Amino acid sequence: MLTRRDILQKCVALGSVIIATQASLEGMLAAFQDHEKQIHRPTPPNPLGPFYKRLAPVNDVLRAPGDPGIPLTLSGQVFDTRGDVVTDALIEIWQTNHQGYYDLDGYRYRGKRQVDKSGSYTFDSVIPGHYPDKSRICQHVHYVVTAPGHTTLITQLYFATDPVFEGDPVKNYARDPLIQTPELIRPVVLTGDPNEVHAKVTWELCLERL
Amino acid sequence: MLSRILAFLLVSSIPIAAPAQTARQEKAMALPAGVSIEEATISHAGNLVAAVCSDHSVRVWSIRSGELLRSLNEAKEPSAVQFSDDERSLAVAYDIRAYEKGAIKIFDVNSWQARHDFGDGPPVWWLAFSPDSRHLAGGSEFGAYVWDVATGKSTNISPPFGGSALAFSPDGTRVATAGPDGFMRIYDPNTGALQSTATLGTLLETMTLAFSPDGKTLLVGGVDKTIRVIEAASGKISRTIAKQPGLVWSLDVSPDGKNAVVVYRSAESFLDVNHLERLDLANGAVLTDFKKPGITIHGGMFVSDHYVFVVASANQLILWSIP
Numbered sequence: 322m323l324t325r326r327d328i329l330q331k332c333v334a335l336g337s338v339i340i341a342t343q344a345s346l347e348g349m350l351a352a353f354q355d356h357e358k359q360i361h362r363p364t365p366p367n368p369l370g371p372f373y374k375r376l377a378p379v380n381d382v383l384r385a386p387g388d389p390g391i392p393l394t395l396s397g398q399v400f401d402t403r404g405d406v407v408t409d410a411l412i413e414i415w416q417t418n419h420q421g422y423y424d425l426d427g428y429r430y431r432g433k434r435q436v437d438k439s440g441s442y443t444f445d446s447v448i449p450g451h452y453p454d455k456s457r458i459c460q461h462v463h464y465v466v467t468a469p470g471h472t473t474l475i476t477q478l479y480f481a482t483d484p485v486f487e488g489d490p491v492k493n494y495a496r497d498p499l500i501q502t503p504e505l506i507r508p509v510v511l512t513g514d515p516n517e518v519h520a521k522v523t524w525e526l527c528l529e530r531l
Numbered sequence: 532m533l534s535r536i537l538a539f540l541l542v543s544s545i546p547i548a549a550p551a552q553t554a555r556q557e558k559a560m561a562l563p564a565g566v567s568i569e570e571a572t573i574s575h576a577g578n579l580v581a582a583v584c585s586d587h588s589v590r591v592w593s594i595r596s597g598e599l600l601r602s603l604n605e606a607k608e609p610s611a612v613q614f615s616d617d618e619r620s621l622a623v624a625y626d627i628r629a630y631e632k633g634a635i636k637i638f639d640v641n642s643w644q645a646r647h648d649f650g651d652g653p654p655v656w657w658l659a660f661s662p663d664s665r666h667l668a669g670g671s672e673f674g675a676y677v678w679d680v681a682t683g684k685s686t687n688i689s690p691p692f693g694g695s696a697l698a699f700s701p702d703g704t705r706v707a708t709a710g711p712d713g714f715m716r717i718y719d720p721n722t723g724a725l726q727s728t729a730t731l732g733t734l735l736e737t738m739t740l741a742f743s744p745d746g747k748t749l750l751v752g753g754v755d756k757t758i759r760v761i762e763a764a765s766g767k768i769s770r771t772i773a774k775q776p777g778l779v780w781s782l783d784v785s786p787d788g789k790n791a792v793v794v795y796r797s798a799e800s801f802l803d804v805n806h807l808e809r810l811d812l813a814n815g816a817v818l819t820d821f822k823k824p825g826i827t828i829h830g831g832m833f834v835s836d837h838y839v840f841v842v843a844s845a846n847q848l849i850l851w852s853i854p
Contacts, residue, residue, distance in 0.1 A: 366630040369672040369692075371754055371778065371796075373711045375734045425735060425754065425798070454800040473691055475630075475672065501629035 361402050363529045365502050367477040370463060372423040377413055380432035383446040390419025390447030395462065395478070397524040398440045401471060406440035407528055410468035414444055416461070421450035448480065448520055459483045459497040464526070471528040478524055479506040554807075554821040557839065557850040560592050560599070568843035570829060573850075574614040577834030579640070580841060581621055582848055583609045589623050591640075594839075594850060601643050605636065611669070613658035620646065622667055624655035635669065637680065649683050652676070657696070661703040666720040668706050670694030675708045677720045686723035689716055696739045696753075700746045700763070707749055707763075709737035715751055715761065729766030731759060741782045741791070750791055750812075752779025758793065760812070772815045777806055781830045783838065790818065792838045792853075794828050804828050809838065809853055819853045 384392060399410040413433035417423050424430060430449070436442045449460045459479050466474040479490075479500060486493045490506040500506070510521045562568070562584065570583040573594070581591045589603040589612055603609075607625040610633065614621055621638045633654040637647040653676055655669035667678045668688070675694025678685045688694075688708060695710035705726065709715040715729040715737070731737060735754035742749055748769070752758045758772040758779055777795030784791050791810050797803035805826050809819040823842075826849075831840025834852075842849045 366673075368630065369711065369736075371736050371738060372801075373736055375711065375713055422799075452801050454797075454802045456802045458802070475691070 361400055361404050361527045363402055363472075364466075364474055364476055364527045365504050366475050367501075367505055368499060369465070369475050370477075372425065373415065373463065373465075374425070374428065374431060377415065377428055377431040377433050379434060380428075381434040381442070381444045383414075383416075383430050383432050383444060388419075388447055390450070391518055391520050393446045393448050393520045393522065394443060395446060395522050395524065396441065396443040397526060399436050399442070399466065399468070399526045399528060400440065401528050401530050403530075407468045407471065408436065408438055408440050410436045410440065410442075410466055410471075410526075410528065412436065412442050412444075412526075413465045413467075414446075415463050416446065416449040417452070419447050419450045421452045457485055457496050458499065459485050466526055466528060468528055470531050472531060474526065474528055476526075477505060478522065480509050480522065481506050482509045482520075553819055554851045554853045557852050558594060558597050559850075560597055560848040562590075562846040562848065564846060566846055568827070568829065568841075568848050570609075570611055571841040571843070571848065572612050572614060572830070573832040573834075573839055573841060574618045575616040575832065576618055577832060577839055578618060579614060580848065580850065581612045581614065582829075582841070582843075583612055583623075589621075591621065592848070603638065603643065607634065610654070610656050611658045613660055613667075614640075615660040615664040616662050617664060620660070620664060622658050622660065622669075624658055624669055626654065627651070630654055630671075630673070633669075633671075635667070635678065637667070647680060647683060649678055649685065652685060653687075659697055659699055659706075661699045661706070661720060662701060663703050666699070666703070666706070668697050668699065668708075668720070670697055670708065672710065677706060677718070677723060688718045688720075688723050688725075696737055696751075698740050698742055698749075700742050701744055702746055705746075705763070707740055707742070709740050709751055709753075711736040713737075715740065715749065715766070717763065717766075727764075727766050729761055729768070731761075732768065733757065733759075738778065738780055738796075739782045741784050743784050743788045744786055745788060750782050750784060752782050752793065754778045756798070758782070758791070758810075772810070772812075776808070780804055783831065783833060784812075785833050785836075785838075789813065792831070792833075792840075794830060794840075807840065807853075821851070821853060 399407040415431040461477045464476050481490045491503045494500045494503040507522045513519045567585045568582045573580050591601045610626050611624040625634045635649040636645045639646050654671045656671040659668045675689040676685045692712040693710045694708050697708045699706050705717050706720045707717045717726045733755045737753040740751045749761045756775040759768050760770040780796040781794040795806040806822040808817050826842045826844045829841040837852045839852045
């Protein structure tokens with residue numbers, strides 16, 4: 322398969338792209354590639370944490386009927402750093418229940434799924450709770466994203482509504498010692514009436530090509 | 532009747548064969564106001580203690596005198612510290628780009644000059660020297676590596692998900708790793724060649740492993756609250772010590788190979804690491820039990836027949852020991 326660099330070189334050779342500057346072809350190619358790399362920055366990594374459990378079931382409906390907590394829909398698309406959709410990514414997520422406890426005996430709030438043909442994914446869950454020890458570890462959902470030809474992404478999603486951020490995650494993100502960038506903190510859209518609130522979070526994930 | 536009830540209550544409240552809390556506070560080192568301990572390690576001979584502090588410095592104290600020997604400030608965020616067994620070197624790992632890039636410096640413990648500088652490497656959250664100090668192993672959830680200390684050449688020895696725990700064999704000829712992927716792997720530190728793989732039979736993450744003093748067995752523990760005793764040569768699990776009182780966070784085997792000290796992380800209050808037990812490896816019996824709310828245990832070292840361990844409490848580093 323031709324890379325974009327190959328295609329550009331061919332175009333130059335065939336005259337369909339004309340280099341109209343004083344720069345060399347190699348220089349132009351390097352600049353082009355640098356620009357390409359910056360179209361999408363890879364999603365920042367974040368620790369796996371000690372509560373990962375192998376062999377999670379293929380399941381994107383993690384919330385059972387009647388589960389306490391605010392219902393949550395997590396969705397998004399997976400891209401690579403060139404902005405191309407990754408159509409064969411596997412996304413695995415796990416989180417605590419609404420009270421901040423992980424299920425270590427079973428697989429509650431743990432699941433994985435393939436993205437669809439458009440690189441999209443959706444998980445139904447609940448907003449995870451804070452850890453019960455009153456620490457400053459914010460509410461979070463763990464992600465591991467794998468795709469052939471791409472670096473495995475281990476990261477975590479945080480919620481902009483987390484009270485630890487006091488409404489200003491850009492300013493206060495470092496209150497959680499594990500958050501090194503506000504890029505991992507996602508806005509939360511609340512829908513429904515006050516008695517039946519539903520939270521929606523979208524997160525576009527970007528994988529590095531090998 | 533009342534006297535019988537009182538007598539019953541009195542008798543039933545007496546612990547029968549319960550392990551005593553025989554821990555003794557040995558030394559306390561004060562930290563500046565607002566500074567806390569994030570990681571700590573004790574040297575093999577029990578003379579030095581080093582700590583990664585919240586102000587991004589690494590402080591080193593003499594255990595005997597309690598004197599602060601050095602405060603290393605490298606304008607980088609330290610993530611792990613480890614002494615060489617001969618106490619001549621202190622390795623410090625630094626975060627360069629969070630969870631993506633790291634660096635390691637090895638300091639001379641007398642001059643405190645950096646003897647080696649391995650920059651632009653993988654993130655490292657755990658460190659271990661080989662007993663002869665020729666190799667340094669380090670790792671994180673993103674993989675484990677071995678450095679040849681003299682040349683600085685690094686070799687990737689485990690895949691992502693395989694390097695949360697690592698330990699050298701007592702003779703330095705093997706380095707074992709384990710992590711969330713359910714395997715324990717043993718490598719040749721000279722070549723990085725995989726020598727054997729053992730299936731641990733757990734779905735949860737392995738957090739710690741330790742060789743027995745004769746190098747024939749390994750103790751492996753983790754989030755499933757189980758300690759597995761594994762034959763190093765065959766990779767066969769010879770015994771399991773299940774139903775531990777918390778997540779098995781660190782393990783050390785006594786010099787005679789008969790006991791192990793286990794540090795537990797709470798399964799209910801995840802950030803609490805304040806419970807430690809000394810176990811008889813023959814039968815799993817608890818010989819000593821130490822639990823103290825409001826502190827964090829950062830592991831320790833067998834020094835002669837005592838186990839000395841580091842505790843962080845408010846802005847103090849405290850050394851405790853158990854017989």
